[in-house]
Amino acid sequence: MTASKAEITRILAEIDNGSSFLITSHESPDPDAVGSSLALANYLSGRGKDVTVYLSDPVPDNCSFLPMADQVYAEMPERDFDVCFVLDVGEFRRAGKAVTGNKRIGRLINIDHHLGCENFGVCNLIDPKASATAALIHRIIKAAGDEVDYPAALCIYTAILSDTGSFHYSNSDPEAFAIAGEMIDKGVNAWDVNENLYESEPLQRIALLALALSDLTVSPSGEYASVTVTLDMYEKTGANAQDTDRFINYPRSIRGVQVALFFRQIEEGLFKVGFRSKGKMDVSAVSASFGGGGHHNAAGCTVKGTLAEVKALVFDRLEQMR
Numbered sequence: 367m368t369a370s371k372a373e374i375t376r377i378l379a380e381i382d383n384g385s386s387f388l389i390t391s392h393e394s395p396d397p398d399a400v401g402s403s404l405a406l407a408n409y410l411s412g413r414g415k416d417v418t419v420y421l422s423d424p425v426p427d428n429c430s431f432l433p434m435a436d437q438v439y440a441e442m443p444e445r446d447f448d449v450c451f452v453l454d455v456g457e458f459r460r461a462g463k464a465v466t467g468n469k470r471i472g473r474l475i476n477i478d479h480h481l482g483c484e485n486f487g488v489c490n491l492i493d494p495k496a497s498a499t500a501a502l503i504h505r506i507i508k509a510a511g512d513e514v515d516y517p518a519a520l521c522i523y524t525a526i527l528s529d530t531g532s533f534h535y536s537n538s539d540p541e542a543f544a545i546a547g548e549m550i551d552k553g554v555n556a557w558d559v560n561e562n563l564y565e566s567e568p569l570q571r572i573a574l575l576a577l578a579l580s581d582l583t584v585s586p587s588g589e590y591a592s593v594t595v596t597l598d599m600y601e602k603t604g605a606n607a608q609d610t611d612r613f614i615n616y617p618r619s620i621r622g623v624q625v626a627l628f629f630r631q632i633e634e635g636l637f638k639v640g641f642r643s644k645g646k647m648d649v650s651a652v653s654a655s656f657g658g659g660g661h662h663n664a665a666g667c668t669v670k671g672t673l674a675e676v677k678a679l680v681f682d683r684l685e686q687m688r
Contacts, residue, residue: 370491370493370505371509373489373490373491374491374505374506374509375509376488376489377475377477377489377491377506378506378509378510380449380473380475380488380489381410381413381415381449381510383448384415384448384449384472384473385415385416385448386415386416386418386445386446386447386448386449386472387410387415387416387417387418387447387448387449387450387451388418388419388420388447388449388450388451388471388472389403389406389407389410389417389418389419389420389450389451389453390403390419390420390421390422390450390451390452390453390461390462390465391403391421391452391453391454391455391461392454392455392456392460392461393422393423393460393461393462394423394607394608395421395423395425395426395429396426396528396529396611397426397428397429397524397525397527397528397529397563398454398498398499398500398525398526398528398529399421399453399454399499400421400425400426400429400432400435400521400525401429401432401498401500401521401522401524401525401526401528402453402454402477402498402499402500402502402503402521402522402525403419403421403438403451403453404419404432404433404434404435404438404517404521405500405503405504405518405521405522405525406451406453406503406506406518407419407434407437408433408434408515408517408518408521409503409507409512409514409515409518411434412515412518413512418439418443418447419434419437419438419439420438420439420440420441420442420443420464420465421438421439421440422461422462422464422465423607423608424440424608425438426608426611427566427568427608428562428563428564428566428611429524429562429563431558431562432520432521432524433517433518433520433521434517441464442464442465442468444470445470446470446471446472447470447471447472448472448473449472449473449474449475450465450471450472450473450474450475451475451477452465452474452475452476452477452486452487453477453478453499453503454477454478454479454480454499455476455478455480455483456478456480456482456483456484456659456660457483457484457659458476458484458486473487473488474486474487474488475487475488475489475491476489476490476491476492477491477492477499477502477503477506478490478491478492478499478502479492479493479494479495479496479497479498479499479501479502480492480494480659480660480661481494481650481659481660481661481662482494482650482654482659491506494661495539496537496541497526497529497530497537497538497539497541497542498525498526498528498529498530498537498542499525499529500521500522500525500526500529501522501526501541501542501545503518503522504522504545514548514549514552515552516552516553516554519548519549519552519553519554520549520554520559522545522549523545523546523549523550523554523556523559524559524562524563526542526545526546527546527559527560527563528563530542531615532560532564533546535663536645536663537663568605568609570603570604570605570609571605571609573602573603573604573605574595574599574600574603574605574609574610575613575616577595577599577602577603578593578594578595578599578610578613578616579593579616581593581594582616582617583677584617584620584623585681585684585685587685588622588623589622589623589624589625589688590623590624590625590626590627590681590684591617591618591620591623591625591626591627592617592626592627592628592629592677592681593613593614593616593617593627593628593629594628594629594630594631594673594677595610595613595628595629595630595631596631596673597631597633597634607630610628610630613628614626614627614628614640614642615642618642618644623644624643624644624646624647625641625642625643625644625646625647625649625652625684626641626642626643627639627640627641627642627680628640629673629676629677629680631673632668635670635671635672636668636669636670637668637669637670637671637673637676638666638667638668639653639656639658639666639667639668639669639676639680640664640665640666641653641660641664641665641666642663642664643662643663643664644663645662645663647684647687647688648662649661649662649663649664649665650662650665651687652665652680652683652684652687653665653666653667654667655683655687656668656669656680656683
């Protein structure tokens with residue numbers, strides 16, 4: 367039995383033996399965080415379990431169509447749980463203080479596909495080769511001998527579609543396509559998912575994108591390019607951090623660019639930096655040099671300083687590590 371199969375066996379034992387489950391993911395949740403959480407929630411609910419989903423930040427508008435999205439808690443319930451599933455966080459701290467400092471949430475089960483993910487759970491199902499955390503949820507359901515019902519299928523398909531960049535990224539492996547096909551067989555409408563994820567944009571998001579692209583920066587070599595969102599831009603447009611999803615794809619799409627960057631201001635003097643590589647450079651190594659983490663082709667970190675200082679520091683580091 368492989369390590370992954372052994373972990374799944376242990377997770378299934380935890381599910382069988384537990385009655386109350388908390389499910390959570392990282393701050394600023396993306397469609398994989400939301401989709402994998404809600405897929406697991408729908409599955410456990412179908413097995414008659416007491417299930418609570420808590421996210422420290424709101425469900426993004428483009429994921430609000432997913433089953434149980436309207437039941438996600440914005441505040442941590444004051445109660446005890448037998449088991450807490452922590453999904454897609456990479457580092458435990460990214461689950462937020464309401465989780466990391468909570469002694470009432472029970473036994474931790476860590477499910478993730480980030481390279482270098484911390485082993486903080488009693489069970490740690492970590493596979494950096496998985497296309498999305500939702501693919502691991504699919505493995506758990508199938509290992510239990512259960513069928514994926516429509517609500518869970520919709521969540522799993524949405525998560526994998528998003529995390530593979532609509533099957534454009536290098537993590538679009540045979541398993542991802544096989545799961546997607548299976549979910550379509552379960553009744554998932556590919557067009558409906560695409561429309562909800564990508565073609566129902568709020569006006570403030572497009573206004574924010576226009577400002578972000580106005581700060582498009584390309585390195586002299588043409589190999590690195592970035593866009594930026596500042597606090598002032600949020601104020602001008604009425605948008606927020608949730609509206610910045612996929613902004614990094616615009617500099618990434620430029621011919622010759624090997625690494626795209628997204629500088630997102632969190633507060634005065636502090637920026638979140640996202641990296642996307644086309645494969646030539648391991649951006650997880652660049653991110654780690656700033657105390658961050660991620661995958662070979664997708665990573666992130668936070669850097670202190672003014673925008674000019676942060677951009678100069680990060681671009682210089684890229685040149686040093688090329």
